[in-house]
Amino acid sequence: MEILPILSTLRRHKITAALLILEIALTCAIVCNAVFLITQRIDRMNMTSGIAEKELIRIRFASIGANDNKYARDQEDIELLRQIPGVTQVASVNQVPFGNSSNNSGIKIDPDQKKSTINATNYYGVNLAETLGTQLVAGRNLRPDEYIDMKTIMSALQAKDDKVIPKTVVITQAMANRLWPGQNPLGKPIYLDQTALYVVGVVKDLVRPSIWDDSMAKYSMILPARVAEGQYLIRTSPGDRERVLKTALEKLKAADPHRVVLNKQVWEDVRTRFFEDDRAMTGLLVGVCVALLVVTALGIVGLGSFWVAQRRRQIGVRRALGATRGNILRYFQTENFLLATIGIVIGMVLAYGINLFLMVHYELPRLPGSYFPIGAFSLWVVGQIAVLGPAMRAAAVPPVVATRAA
C-alpha cells in the first residue's frame, strides 16, 4: 500500500527514525542470542542419564569413629536393605550419576600412546548396572564373580601383581563410538595407564557424576571393583520411594549408630541440585528478554505518541480529504512495520556478530539460522502491539482539525 508517502515522511524524521531502528536492532540481536542460550541450557537440563531415575534412591553415610572393617559393614548393610519390602535392587557404589564428586581416568587404546585418547569416569560397585537400570546394547553386564575388593586391587597395583587386577569393563556407547568409530567394541582392550581392560559389554547411556564438557558427558565405564564407601543406591517402584527411604535410614542407623547421613535423596533431587545453576541462569535470561522487549515497546509508544501529536494537522487534512479511520490506523501500523523490518535486518547482522564474540569467549556453538525468525517475529509482534495505542489515537483525530488555524 502507501509505502512511498511513509518513506518520504520518515526522511523528514531521520534521527528519531534511526534511533528507533537502532533500538529494535539491538533488542533483536540480544533476544536472538539470549533465546539461543536459553534453549542450550534447557537442552542441558533435559540431558538423558540412561538410568531409571524415577525408581532410584541415594543414601550416603560417613562413619564417625575409627572404622575397623568397612567391607563387613557394607555386606551387612546391603543385606538389610535387600530385606526391605519393595526394594528390587541394591548396590554399594563409589559415585553416582549427577552426584558431582567423581573418579576419572585417562584412557588409551594403545599402551605405547604418550597422551590419553579420552578422559572417562570410573563407576565401581557390585550390581551397579542392574540397580541403575542401564540399558545393555551389546555383550553382557559384569558378573558378580568378576568383582574384586578395591583394597586388594590397590595393593596388587602397588606390588605390580597382575593376577588379581580385573580384566573386564563395560563402557557406554558414546565412549565406544569415540574410541572405535564404526567398529565392534566387544573384546577390544582399553588401557588405564598400563593395565589392559577388555570390553565385555556396551550400555546405551550412562552420564558422568560431574560434567565439565558436555561433549564428554557420556564417557563412563563400569569396572569390577567392590567398594565400601558408605554410599548406597536403592531401586524400588516410584510410589514406594519415600517409605523405603525412611525405613532404610532407620534400619541402617540401628545397625550402626556410629555414623552420620551425608545424603538421602530420591533421584529428582539429585538432578535438580546438579542443574540448579543452569536453572537460575535460564530464569535470568528469560527475565532479560522480557525486560528488553518491554523497554523497546515503551520506546515505540513514546515516539509513536510524539509523532502522532506532531502530525495532528496533517492527519486532519488527510481525514478531511476522505481518508478513513482505517486508512490512518494502517498508515501508522505500516510505518512501524517498515521501521521494525529495517531494525530486524540490522539486528540479524548484529546477532551474528554477538554470536561470534560468544563463540570466541564462551565456547558456544554457532547460532543456528532457525533462531533469526524467532527474534524477527517477536519484534514485529511487540512493535505492532506497542504502536496500536498511538495509532488509535491518530485515527481518532477529527477532520475538523484541518480547518483550524495552527
Added chain:
Amino acid sequence: MFGYYLDLALRSLKRNRVLTALMVVAIALGIGASMTTLTVLHVLSGDPLPGSSTTLFNPRIDPFSMDGYEPDKPPPEQVTWTDGMNLLHAARADRQALMTGGAVPIQPTLSSLDPFYTDARYTTADFFSMFSVPFLYGRGWNASDDDGKARVVVISKLLNEKLFEGKDSTGQTLRMKDTSFQIVGVLGDWHVNPHFYDLNIGDYAEAEDVFMPLTTSRDMKLPLNGSTDCWGTGGDPEHAENTPCVWLQFWVQITDPAKVEAYKTYLTHYSQEQKTLGRFERPPNVALLNVMQWLDFKKVVPSDVRLQTWLALGFLLVCLVNTVGLMLAKFLRRSAELGVRRALGASRRDVFMQLLIEAGVIGLAGGVGGLLLAYTGLWLVRRQPSSYASLAHLDVTMLLFTFVLALISTICAGLLPAWRACQITPALQLKSQ
C-alpha cells in the same frame, strides 16, 4: 544560572509526566541490571587478602613422568608429599605452609548435639601468620607440634559458637574419630573470597571449621577432600605419602620483591637436582604466581557471571538508545518555547546547558531508581543456589559508581537531543505561532 535551569527542568519534566516516567524507568532498569551484575563481578574478582596478597606465592614444579609430556604445558597446580616436605623444610622463603583439605567427624560432648562432619584444613604452623588469620582466643601451633604430630586443633568462630557457646575454649578438648584433641586457638571473623589457597574445595568456599597439623591428620588417617592427580601406577589414598600423586597445596610468603626471582631459580635448581637423582623425568618446569595472578590463571570468576555482565551492559545500551529517542521527542516538542528563549537573547550554549541539566535530572532520578532495583537484584542473586551467592552485597564504591554511571550515561544520552534542539532557528518558530 544553574538553579534557574534546574527549576526549568523540573517544570518541564512535570509538564509531561508520562514521557518523563518512561525515561526514568528505562534508565533505572538499565542501571539496576548493570549494577547488579557489575557488583557481583566486582565482589567475585576481589582481592582475598588486600595488603599481603602480592607477597604470597604459589610455587609449582613438574614431577610427572614423560607420559603425556608437552613442552609448553604449565606445571601441575599441586605438589607431592615428598616435594612438599622438601620445599617446606628447605625454608627458602620468609614463611611457607603445606596443606590439604579434609573432613573430620566431630563428636560433641554436649549430648544435645548429634555427631557431624565438618570441613578441615590440614596444614603447617606458618599458615596463620602467612595468611594474616585473626585469632579470637589463643594462637596457632608451632613447628614442634608439626614434627611431633601433636593432637592440637584451631577451630573457627562458628564452630566455637556451636560447641562452646562462644566462650574461650582454648585448653578444652575436641573429640574426633574417638580421639581427643586440645584446642589451642579460636579464629576471629575470617572470610577469604575466593578460597584462593585451595580452589579444589570450591572457588568461593567458606574458610574451614577445623585446622590441625598436616602430620597429625596423616597419622590419624583422616579423610581427604579435594583433588588428587596421579601418574604411573597411581596409588592408594591411605598411603598417599608414597604415591606418585600431587594432592597438596604449597604456599610461600616472600616480602622482599627482589627475592622472588631468587626463589624461582631455587625451584629450577630443585627440579634439576631431583632429575639428577632420578625422581623427576621432565626438564625443570616451574611457575611462581602471586595470589591475584593465580586467580587470574585459574579463571576463578565464573563465566556465567561475565556473560551476565555483558548481557546487562547490552540491556543498558538499549535503555539508553530508548532514552535518547524519547528525549529527542521531548526537546523537539518544545521548539516553540526554545525559539522564544533564543529570540529573547539566550545563546545556543545557554539552551544547550539548560537541556543537559534536564537530562542530568532524569539521570539522577534514574540512578535512584536503579539503586533500588540493584538492591532488589542483589537480593535475588543472594537467593540463588551458587556458592558465591551470599557474597553479593553493594559496597560504598559501587554505590557511588551507580550514580556516576547513571549521570554520565544519561548526560551522554542527552547530548544528541540537546544539540539537535539548539539548531532551531528562532525566527521560524516565532512565525509559525
